[in-house]
Amino acid sequence: MPAKVKKTNPSMLDVARFAGVSIATVSNVINRPEKVSEATAEQVRAAIAELGFVRNDAARSLATGTTSSIGMVLADLDNSLFVDMAHGAQRGVDAVGLRLLLGNAACDLTRQDDYLRLFDEARVGGVLLSPMEDSLAGIERMRSHGRPMVLLNYDQDGIDCCTVLVDNEEVGYLAARHLIETGRKRIGFVAGRDYYQPVHARRVGVQRAVREAGGARLEEIDTGGLDFEDGLAVARALGERPPGQRPDGIVAVTDDIANGIAEGLHTAFVAEVPGDISIVGCEDNRSARSGPVALTAVQLEGVRMGQAAAELLLEEMNAPAGEHRHRTVTVRPGLVVRASTAVAPLGV
Amino acid sequence: MPAKVKKTNPSMLDVARFAGVSIATVSNVINRPEKVSEATAEQVRAAIAELGFVRNDAARSLATGTTSSIGMVLADLDNSLFVDMAHGAQRGVDAVGLRLLLGNAACDLTRQDDYLRLFDEARVGGVLLSPMEDSLAGIERMRSHGRPMVLLNYDQDGIDCCTVLVDNEEVGYLAARHLIETGRKRIGFVAGRDYYQPVHARRVGVQRAVREAGGARLEEIDTGGLDFEDGLAVARALGERPPGQRPDGIVAVTDDIANGIAEGLHTAFVAEVPGDISIVGCEDNRSARSGPVALTAVQLEGVRMGQAAAELLLEEMNAPAGEHRHRTVTVRPGLVVRASTAVAPLGV
């Protein structure tokens, strides 16, 4: 239908010619309007509108050596923790007029690396990364190129980077304390083996809460993995015990496990949640909705993590060369009470 | 700590000098290695590694006039429909080696516009947009600049763009038919007024299903809005009727309403879900987890929408100038059965 085939977008030169001024004037109209008389500015604006001119950002950033965007690579957008982080980062970055570009690694290390490379090549102002495990190579490459970067939720020694962490021990502590405060006495901590660092920290927190409380007992139940199915398996195992031998409050190290347990207990009529057994998750992941009950959970405060990360990044970006000192910010988690926990029935 | 302050990243020229070759050779090593003898290539690669050279994408895309990324602007990442779309788009775009950059408008029209402008200035190969309402201005600006773009989930006349839609009438139809097939007779359709196009289409689908089925009755219940609270209000209203006067199957036009109803019925002990009343949502939004029961829902197939959109976009990008004809692809929704619906108890 369009008879006129736009070969290529109009350039500043086209605008300049059309408006009868020089190219520098066009640039000034766009970037430093105060340097231009209102009359010419008006003409130039008219030309821009008429021609549908759009500034070529590649040329601009080549000429200036700057970009106005920062890149964020997320491990998995299906996990609401990362979406929250993106929100927080957005907020922190908006405040100074930068734009946040998102790349979803979708649990694929190669893709994470691709995005890092992309942002590196695009010379973004800085990079926010919530790395998957084993991301050291990519992280170090980025670092060695001198690009500002801050890591989210990656607790590993020897990384030369600002980092935002959540206090995972506190996560476990809050979860267990909530159960104890609502009258639960036999606390179960359900988790996989501790090869994964946050699991270990949460365990320590749970142990501390139980110890502090005095009256309660702790049973640690190990699963193979961290998924819904592992929770189902735990529920099955629990079903084979006499009711008195079961925990009356469970801290599940992931929301998926928690939902699995709730589902398993429910469908096999093993126990009522929260009547017989209260369950607390440890992530407050919005997307975990496979369970039959709204989950009480300790929430990782992704938004605050993202915002803190953005602030650290800006700090690094603005530090005079060589002046920057890496920091680690630890965000405190918070408890969100929903339907999967309740005060223990008297005398049970 | 680092004594040497990297002023600026090394350029191709630095690499060339270091390797003792010309800059064109470096470029060739990177882009057309077959044109270079293995010996020099090796030297150049060594120099690249040694200097930590990273190709400046701005310069590259300025020189070539191309980019390898396409931009996607999402209305709201908190809504899993859009996350799914991103997944689908990723898949479609990966297939041809392009990179997907995401911008989250987070329900803010200004931000959506900012991202569109950003991608426009970055001369991305194309744009995928799931527009919020009233996005015409932004869409048309983009169009007039000749940038390939496809719209997701935006059913509006007069937009000169490829579009991917979901068959919303089918959404309503599937939801209602499921209720009827599981023995429900008194179907309630809960929705706000039809100013919002998908609401209307879903209503039509529900009506059709009820009509076709013969034995069932339809009651249309209007809410002010489309949120959780509106669902709660409906539950309250239902609670004031005698049980026999209530629907035994409800199609809620959004998941939020559905969850609100389920929650309201549950906490006020009005009725059992799904025992007394089955409830179906119309989005299958992963993030809607406020309800007490896992929701049966018609799923909008965001992944397929995203992938279809990517394919349409590639089609437009590859079409010889002026040859492209806009198309609309309609994706069929699918039913996902969970705990909020069940076969009606006999004799009820």
Added chain:
DNA sequence: CACCCTTGTTTAAGCGCTTAAAAGATTGCT
């Protein structure tokens, strides 16, 4: 009225890369 400010506009030199075309090396063949 020669001089210095302002204010507004243009000139021109890049930014770091790609790429067609030119130039050099090598090789094979007569």
Added chain:
DNA sequence: AGCAATCTTTTAAGCGCTTAAACAAGGGTG
């Protein structure tokens, strides 16, 4: 040895923008 054909490398001209510096044209001043 001489020459064409082939392979490898370099030269050089941009891509579209920014920006320091040069220039022009009016005013005040003294």
